[in-house]
Amino acid sequence: MAGPFPINFLHFGWIDAADVLLVTVLLYQLYKLLRGSVALNVALGLVSFYLLYLVVKATGMELLTKILGQFMSVGVLASIILFQQEIRRFLLNVGKATAIERMRAWTWGRPAEAAPLAVGPFVEAAKSLSNKLTGALICFTQASDLTPFADSGDRLDAEISKRLLLAIFNKTSPLHDGAVIVANGRLQAARCILPVSENPDVPASLGLRHRAAIGLSEITDAVVLVVSEETGAMSLVRHGEVHRNLPTGELRALLNEWLLSGPEQPKAATASSAALSA
Numbered sequence: 355m356a357g358p359f360p361i362n363f364l365h366f367g368w369i370d371a372a373d374v375l376l377v378t379v380l381l382y383q384l385y386k387l388l389r390g391s392v393a394l395n396v397a398l399g400l401v402s403f404y405l406l407y408l409v410v411k412a413t414g415m416e417l418l419t420k421i422l423g424q425f426m427s428v429g430v431l432a433s434i435i436l437f438q439q440e441i442r443r444f445l446l447n448v449g450k451a452t453a454i455e456r457m458r459a460w461t462w463g464r465p466a467e468a469a470p471l472a473v474g475p476f477v478e479a480a481k482s483l484s485n486k487l488t489g490a491l492i493c494f495t496q497a498s499d500l501t502p503f504a505d506s507g508d509r510l511d512a513e514i515s516k517r518l519l520l521a522i523f524n525k526t527s528p529l530h531d532g533a534v535i536v537a538n539g540r541l542q543a544a545r546c547i548l549p550v551s552e553n554p555d556v557p558a559s560l561g562l563r564h565r566a567a568i569g570l571s572e573i574t575d576a577v578v579l580v581v582s583e584e585t586g587a588m589s590l591v592r593h594g595e596v597h598r599n600l601p602t603g604e605l606r607a608l609l610n611e612w613l614l615s616g617p618e619q620p621k622a623a624t625a626s627s628a629a630l631s632a
């Protein structure tokens with residue numbers, strides 16, 4: 355059966371068009387996932403090897419074809435090992451932050467019905483922790499489900515209060531290490547482990563705490579509040595962008611704006627907040 359675009363000896367049907375489209379979408383998603391990380395360079399290296407293999411094979415260089423062929427045959431396995439983290443992130447994205455989740459939210463778990471989160475206790479606690487140079491990491495759930503990260507820590511399911519936040523992040527508290535996750539208007543869990551960003555553009559001045567906040571915001575739409583233990587600086591992280599050294603008023607305003615507006619794309623950083631690259 356002739357397809358919609360018959361090119362002499364080629365039959366390019368609708369299925370082929372869909373095939374090409376899906377591969378394009380898949381490659382784009384892959385690029386988005388790897389962008390900014392060292393894994394992108396590794397992937398480009400592997401693609402270069404594959405292209406070289408195709409050229410060598412086409413020109414009929416038998417010995418080199420055999421050697422590169424051996425390399426290619428273990429390529430899939432090697433890629434799985436090399437890209438372990440990226441594959442995990444990809445699958446997590448597919449399962450947790452795709453249209454399926456949005457559909458679920460629209461059908462039986464509509465977040466719009468939840469009361470807006472009062473940011474006061476978080477801002478007040480952050481200010482107090484900042485004054486005492488006590489580090490903190492607080493993740494606000496948006497559309498992406500943060501349950502897998504909450505499961506890595508200790509479940510709380512506690513009412514939100516400034517005093518409880520101060521108690522958790524107190525340096526002598528057994529819960530102070532790791533992140534607190536907020537979901538459904540409750541402190542869902544503490545001591546949670548977040549994925550650390552591998553973006554080489556993250557300034558060296560930012561420690562692991564900030565890298566963990568960036569890492570989570572790269573693979574989910576969570577908003578993350580960070581208080582630096584070194585400088586006491588309060589920052590907000592969303593979509594992989596850090597808005598650093600926020601004064602209390604701006605922290606409150608941005609939190610209110612982002613948590614009320616939901617999982618939208620970020621607006622440009624405001625004048626006093628420096629984005630990651632600044």
Ligand SMILES: Nc1ncnc2c1ncn2[C@@H]1O[C@H](COP(=O)(O)OP(=O)(O)OP(=O)(O)O)[C@@H](O)[C@H]1O
Nearest residue numbers: 531532533547548560561562563564566582583584
């Ligand atoms: N992957 C992670 N997930 C959750 N929390 C983390 C993670 N990595 C680090 N942290 C938190 O950050 C704390 C220590 O990180 P680090 O010593 O690099 O911070 P820091 O030097 O104070 O840097 P920053 O300026 O980012 O606060 C840990 O005690 C832990 O609470």
